[in-house]
Amino acid sequence: MTANNEQDAAKEAAAKEAAAKEAAAKEAAAKKAAAKKAAEEAAANKKQTFVATFRLLLDGSYAAPGATVTLTRAQFHELKALGAIEGDWD
DSSP states (O other), X not given: OHHHHHHHHHHHHHHHHHHHHHHHHHHHXXXXXXXXXXXXXXXXXXXXXXXXXXXXXXXXXXXXXXXXXXXXXXXXXXHHHHTOEEXXXX
């Protein structure tokens, strides 16, 4: 009977260890996903400066042709496709 109790205790300990390892792996994966999302958001919010090729309305004010404008990546892609700005995203 003692052997059975020891075997049961060993099985229980192994199960707890496996559960702890699984929980740690899930936590690490969640942290990695959160870090990736934060990096993507930071990249999306990054801004760069470009030269307007014609009059633009940005954030409620106008920029004349030749003026510099600071844009997010999304704004850059939209305006670049229209030929409204000069330059490339670094």
